[in-house]
Amino acid sequence: MALAAELDKQAKGPANGGLEPLSRLVADDLQAVNRLIVRHMHSPVALIPQLASxxxxxxxxxxxxxxxxxxxxxxxxxxxxxxxxxxxxxxxxTATLLHDDVVDASDLRRGLATANAVWGNKPSVLVGDFLFSRAFQLMTADGSLDVLRILSDASAVIAEGEVLQLMTANDISSDETAYMQVIEAKTAALFAAACRIGAVVADRPAAEEAALERFGSGFGIAFQLVDDVLDYSALQAELGKAVGDDFRDGKITLPVVLAVQRADEAERAFWRRCLEDQDQRDGDLEQAIDYMQRHDALADAMARAREYGASARQALESFPDSAAKEALLEVVDFCVDRAY
Structure with a gap:
């Protein structure tokens, strides 16, 4: 049960200070969830729980x-x-993280070596598949076709988002519409499903399901927009992440889209060399950040995140005041505020 204790410690740790109201609200339930996670990671194939842990x-x-x-x-x-x-x-x-790190050839996640860096790509992909299978076992054990449909649909959409991101990577002609399609699929879909099933298990009306789905989707988009801005911020180091990972991978995020749209020809040549040709040199990341700041790309991407955060908050207006509602509203504010 050492892993369960570590998970509980993380949930209460200082890194999650901005999530304190939400963490406090669900503390007992989250401990029970952590125990379930540990139990369902068990396998007689020793590498599976080792890598998943x-x-x-x-x-x-x-x-x-x-x-x-x-x-x-x-x-x-x-x-x-x-x-x-x-x-x-x-x-x-977690399964999508394992697969993402393989696709992105990432060596670090949250300041620690990724599973693929330690064990290699093949075990990481296969254990990711194992975790997906465990997820579907938990869905079927719940017995609700509605839950199964919501979470299986979200899983399919996430996979589509991963493929779409591959198609748009290293292509500076990708526009904001393509970017939004990626983050709505990769990030917002699971946020939306995670919230919606809370209404399903409570047997609430369809209108409440839809409201929680809108909340999760708006929150998920805001969350990802902020993440994409932070990739070009020194604050990344405080979050245990490397600055410029998206830049090095050639990912076309909203700050890049806006900077390229507003670029002159010399700047476009820079973006083409760095992201399309993957010919990156010392000082290029700093130059990219300078261009983004010059064209207000980071500030405008953050403004977009605030809009989606406000949309998420609005989705909860029909629910009566409660500790849960307050915690959910505060976590949206924390998501946006963490960029500062």
Whole structure:
């Protein structure tokens, strides 16, 4: 149970200070979810729990399962179905991280060596598949076709988003529409599903399901926009991430899209060399940040994040005031404020 204790410690740790109201609200449930995660990672194939434990113990906010727990609380649910489904959501997320790190050839995640850097690509992909399978076992154990449909649809959309991101990478002609399609699929889909199933288990009306789905989607988009801005910020170091990972990978995020749209020909040549040709030299990241600041690309991307955050907050207006509602509203504010 050492891993479960470590997960509980992370959930209460100082790195999650901005999530304190949400963490406090779901603390007992999250401990139960952590125990479920550890139990369902078990396998007689020793490498599977070893590798899965590595990425799960590497940290993270447990934000997506906390959204499921808090959404169920918001809807007045008092059973235990939300626990298994929150674990399911975390398994889906963790599986996508394992696959992402392989696709991106990443060596570090949250300041620690990635699973693929330690064990190689093949074991990472296969353990990611194992975690997806565990997620579907948890879905079927819940017994709800609605839950199965919502989470399986989200899993399919996430995969589509990964492929779409591959298609747009290293292509500076990619526009904002393509970028939004990527983050709506890669990030917002799971946020939306994680929130919506909180209403499903509570057997709430369709209007409340839809409201929580809108909340999760708006929050997920805001969250990803902020992440993409932070990739060009010194604050990344404080979050345990390297500055400029997206730049080095040639990812076309909104700050890049806006900077390229507003660039002169010399600047476009720079972006083409760095992102399309992947010919990056000393000082290029600093030059990219300078161009983004010159054209207000980072500030405008943050403004867009605030718009989606406001949309997420608005989606909860129909719910009565409660500790759960307040915690969910505060976590949106924390998401946007973490860029400062």
């Amino acid at each position: 590595h990425i799960i113990a590497a940290g993270g906010k447990r934000l997506r399962p906390m959204l499921t727990l808090a959404s169920a609380s918001l809807c007045g649910y008092s059973g235990e179905r939300h626990l298994g489904l929150a674990a399911c959501v975390e398994f889906i997320h």
